[in-house]
Amino acid sequence: MKRIKVSNNVIRRMPRYLRKLDDLSAAGVERISSGELGRQMGLTPSQIRQDFSCFGEFGQQGYGYNVVALRGEIAKILGMDRSYSAVLVGVGNIGRALMENFCFEQYGFTLKGAFDINPELIGQEVHGVTVHNFSELEPVLSQLQPDVAVLCVPKSMANSIANEVAKAGVPAIWNFTNIELQFEEEAPIIENIHFSDSLLTLGYYLAESMDEAAARAARSNHA
């Protein structure tokens, strides 16, 4: 695959395209123009063409995109064909929610094991995945060689466990701990799920809409 440095914003739109193409495919749509795709996604057609041009030429002038073919290209760009393996560290509420409800396989990942310190969980299976004793982290990681560790431990332990995981050679961490991880040695690839950032962004837009409504009300009172 063509590998040029692509901006983070473009990369983050790829999963959105994937979802949209899955929806279109499910609705029986076979091809779509960049104009129509843009309209449905709130993007300009030229932005869409530019995004895809980072990875090759997927459309045909005057014909548009073949939905299934474009979906396949994007899946490849995202590495969904690479059979990544993952482990989950911390089987609390959020860890368990992911193990029971999140379809890792659908996105090209297989969950190969989990870790916790709770004696009631150790040795059990959650949704078909064995929970190991956290004290076995290092030997089990060196046996499983996962591509990703899903980090769901309490904040207070997050950084030290992330460092253990990185030292064990795991190349990427999916971080649910809501802290910015700091590494003593070379940092792995980190992808953060920050619930609070998302809620605060929602708070911003709420504040904005309230202030705009108040301003409109003030103007109409003056009129």
Place this chain on the structure above:
Amino acid sequence: MKRIKVSNNVIRRMPRYLRKLDDLSAAGVERISSGELGRQMGLTPSQIRQDFSCFGEFGQQGYGYNVVALRGEIAKILGMDRSYSAVLVGVGNIGRALMENFCFEQYGFTLKGAFDINPELIGQEVHGVTVHNFSELEPVLSQLQPDVAVLCVPKSMANSIANEVAKAGVPAIWNFTNIELQFEEEAPIIENIHFSDSLLTLGYYLAESMDEAAARAARSNHA
């Protein structure tokens, strides 16, 4: 507050600044230059100054930013002083994880109620919040008048429930259902938590680093 249209990218950096300033404050740092703040956050000083200039003038030439004062300004920008109220719809794993572990209060939100269809949950309290029968959605929403509905229901019901919530006048939805909600009437403010988008982005960066390592190995074999 000054209200100009600010780009989504700038807004999404505000919660990151907030977290960084909280960390600095906890570490006893009283002031910080845009240069140092940028170094710690992977941003350029001019980007930082530009971001804040969207909302006013918070720094002082040659002095830098007062950490506590800047934190207060950003909290206000994000509406954290507005005492938002929220309800949660769908007390499954993820809903329960949020109710038990996510500190809504810390971000200016109070969880006033929850809804589920499970008879074992209805009438119970989860972390001090009453679970109402989903059939009571409309009257309870009209009584509580929440600013936000946290949507944690299964995918198959997500869209119809989101529309019910919107029709009941809830101005914003925090969407954990992993689908793009579609509204029959005016759409509320939507903030999506897309776990899959995040994991797929991680998959992209993993693929990139694998391809780069393979390319390096190929080059050194040729040398």
